[in-house]
Structure formats: structure tokens, C-alpha cells
Amino acid sequence: xxxxxxxxxxxxxxxxxxxxxxxxxxxxxxxxxxxxxxxxxxxxxxxxxxxxxxxxxxxxxxxxxxxxxxxxxxxxxxxxxxxxxxxxxxxxxxxxxxxxxxxxxxxxxxxxxxxxxxxxxxx
Amino acid sequence: xxxxxxxxxxxxxxxxxxxxxxxxxxxxxxxxxxxxxxxxxxxxxxxxxxxxxxxxxxxxxxxxxxxxxxxxxxxxxxxxxxxxxxxxxxxxxxxxxxxxxxxxxxxxxxxxxxxxxxxxxxxxxxxxxxxxxxxxxxxxxxxxxxxxxxxxxxxxxxxxxxxxxxxxxxxxxxxxxxxxxxxxxxxxxxxxxxxxxxxxxxxxxxxxxxxxxxxxxxxxxxxx
Numbered sequence: 001x002x003x004x005x006x007x008x009x010x011x012x013x014x015x016x017x018x019x020x021x022x023x024x025x026x027x028x029x030x031x032x033x034x035x036x037x038x039x040x041x042x043x044x045x046x047x048x049x050x051x052x053x054x055x056x057x058x059x060x061x062x063x064x065x066x067x068x069x070x071x072x073x074x075x076x077x078x079x080x081x082x083x084x085x086x087x088x089x090x091x092x093x094x095x096x097x098x099x100x101x102x103x104x105x106x107x108x109x110x111x112x113x114x115x116x117x118x119x120x121x122x123x
Numbered sequence: 124x125x126x127x128x129x130x131x132x133x134x135x136x137x138x139x140x141x142x143x144x145x146x147x148x149x150x151x152x153x154x155x156x157x158x159x160x161x162x163x164x165x166x167x168x169x170x171x172x173x174x175x176x177x178x179x180x181x182x183x184x185x186x187x188x189x190x191x192x193x194x195x196x197x198x199x200x201x202x203x204x205x206x207x208x209x210x211x212x213x214x215x216x217x218x219x220x221x222x223x224x225x226x227x228x229x230x231x232x233x234x235x236x237x238x239x240x241x242x243x244x245x246x247x248x249x250x251x252x253x254x255x256x257x258x259x260x261x262x263x264x265x266x267x268x269x270x271x272x273x274x275x276x277x278x279x280x281x282x283x284x285x286x287x288x289x290x291x292x293x294x295x296x297x298x299x300x301x302x303x304x305x306x307x308x309x310x311x312x313x314x315x316x317x318x319x320x321x322x323x324x325x326x327x328x329x330x331x332x333x334x335x336x337x338x339x340x341x342x343x344x345x346x347x
Binding site for chain 2: 051
């Protein structure tokens with residue numbers, strides 16, 4: 001295998017490694033956030049919200065639990081730079097990568113034709 | 124060393140200007156990108172993050188592709204079209220590929236001619252069009268890079284706006300892609316047309332891109 005072919009393979013593996021590490025981190029954050037919100041652990045869920053999203057709720061720990069967010073298996077993760085969309089059964093979430101890790105920018109999102117998603121919680 | 128620099132001063136000057144401009148663009152771009160991020164509720168980015176981002180890549184590539192397209196078309200179109208009075212043009216009657224004798228190709232090659240200029244078959248054909256081929260390939264590669272980096276930057280913005288990402292096919296038919304592309308093309312074409320026309324009537328003494336100061340406006344294809 002030539003040097004260029006080796007370099008291409010290495011870059012592909014590095015990119016795939018980054019993507020899978022991101023996917024795993026995003027999936028873990030999403031599952032912890034949804035289980036916290038769905039099982040009455042508002043404090044846990046609020047810690048995983050982006051600061052702007054947390055500030056949009058007057059009483060985060062109480063409101064995040066009563067927002068009616070559905071817990072479900074993660075069906076797909078799309079990552080573009082520092083933004084991600086996560087599809088779970090019956091719900092869509094948007095996450096942003098902060099220096100401290102991935103945080104939920106919007107949750108409980110429903111698609112609207114030709115418009116941004118409408119979300120129960122959003123920054 | 125001094126001689127080497129003097130012999131290549133024109134290329135070195137522009138390469139240096141290119142690097143300084145690219146560095147300046149990266150610094151200013153990183154600052155602007157961070158401001159937008161913070162205003163949108165996100166986190167600021169470092170310079171290193173920005174210069175490895177799709178946002179920086181698409182801004183660079185969209186300008187590169189248009190510059191290479193400009194030179195590619197200029198090289199090709201001036202084979203066939205003339206502009207009376209322009210030092211950028213051949214004279215009327217000289218349109219076309221010209222003969223091997225005029226081009227010093229094939230059996231008309233001189234002792235110092237490149238080997239492929241004297242060669243027969245595909246090598247002479249390729250070498251006869253190598254400048255256009257190189258510019259055309261650089262244009263296509265830059266445009267492809269713009270589309271790939273643009274897709275990543277566009278989808279990043281889509282997700283930040285809580286909208287669905289699109290595929291490559293969707294992006295290259297999107298308004299964002301063609302807005303980025305055409306806003307660069309129009310400026311390049313205007314600049315070329317301006318140069319072709321202004322160089323008929325105006326002069327820059329000593330520049331090979333200009334006619335000689337005393338040349339008549341009607342004289343085509345003379346450098347001074």
C-alpha cells in the first residue's frame with residue numbers, strides 16, 4: 001500500500017473514530033437527560049441542558065419533569081460540527097457541543113413543514 | 124540565493140500576499156464566527172477550531188474556485204475571441220489554435236522547446252492544453268471542496284436553527300450553494316471585462332499587462 005493510500009485510510013479511521021466517539025457521547029447525554037426528565041430527576045436533566053435552554057425555564061427542575069418528554073431508544077444521530085440532531089422513539093432532540101461536553105439545546109421537538117421544529121424546551 | 128529570489132520575485136510576492144491574507148482572514152473570521160456563536164447561545168471558538176472548521180473551509184474554497192474559473196475561461200476564451208485594442212487579446216485573424224509552425228510544436232519545435240512540445244500523439248495534445256487543463260482541474264477541485272465544506276457548514280447552521288440537515292444533492296441545488304458560487308463568479312467576470320476594456324484606453328507604464336504609453340488605442344496585443 002502506498003503512502004497516500006495509507007494516509008487516506010488513517011484519516012478515514014480517525015474521522016470514523018471521532019464520529020463514533022461523538023455519537024456515543026451524544027447518545028449517553030440524551031439517554032441520561034431523558035431518563036432524568038422522565039423519572040422525576042429534574043436536577044439531573046437540568047444539568048444536561050444548554051445554559052440558554054435551562055434559563056428559558058423559570059423553575060427548571062420542576063418544569064423539565066412535567067414537560068412530557070418521552071423516554072425511548074435512540075434511533076439515529078446526525079452530527080454536523082458542534083451541532084447534533086438525535087431521533088428517539090417519538091421525539092427529536094438537538095444538542096450543542098460545549099467545552100464541558102454535549103448539552104441539550106432543544107427537546108420534545110415536532111417537525112413542521114418548511115419551518116424549524118417546534119419544541120417543548122428550547123434555548 | 125539573492126538571484127533566486129530576484130528571478131522569482133513576482134511569484135514569491137504573490138505567495139507572500141496570499142499567506143498574509145489567509146492568516147488575516149482566519150483571524151478576522153474566527154472573531155466574527157465566535158461573536159455569532161455567543162450571540163446564538165453557543166460557545167466561542169478558538170482560532171485552531173475555526174481554521175479546521177467547515178465554515179472557514181467553505182469561505183476559502185468558494186473564492187478559490189472562482190479565481191481558477193476566471194483564469195480557466197480567460198485562457199480558453201482568448202484562444203477564440205479577440206478584443207480590438209486590448210493588450211490582453213490576439214489580433215483579428217489570429218483566432219483559433221494556430222499552426223504548429225506558429226506554436227513551435229511538433230517538427231517545428233526548437234532546441235530549447237519542452238520535450239512534449241516536440242513529441243507526437245497524446246503527449247503533444249496534453250501539453251498543448253496543459254495550462255487550461257490545470258486551471259480547469261483546480262477549478263473543479265476547489266468547487267467540489269466548496270460543495271463538501273459548504274454542506275457541512277450549511278447543515279451545522281440548519282441544526283443550530285432546529286431544522287433538518289440536507290444531503291449533498293440537496294445542498295448543490297440549494298440557494299445557499301448557488302448564492303455563494305454566483306456572487307464570486309459575477310465579480311470575477313466584471314473584473315476581467317473591466318481589464319480587457321480599460322486596457323484599451325489606459326496605460327500603466329512599465330507593466331507587461333499594459334500597452335506602451337505611446338501605443339495607439341487601436342493597437343491590439345502589444346505589451347510594454
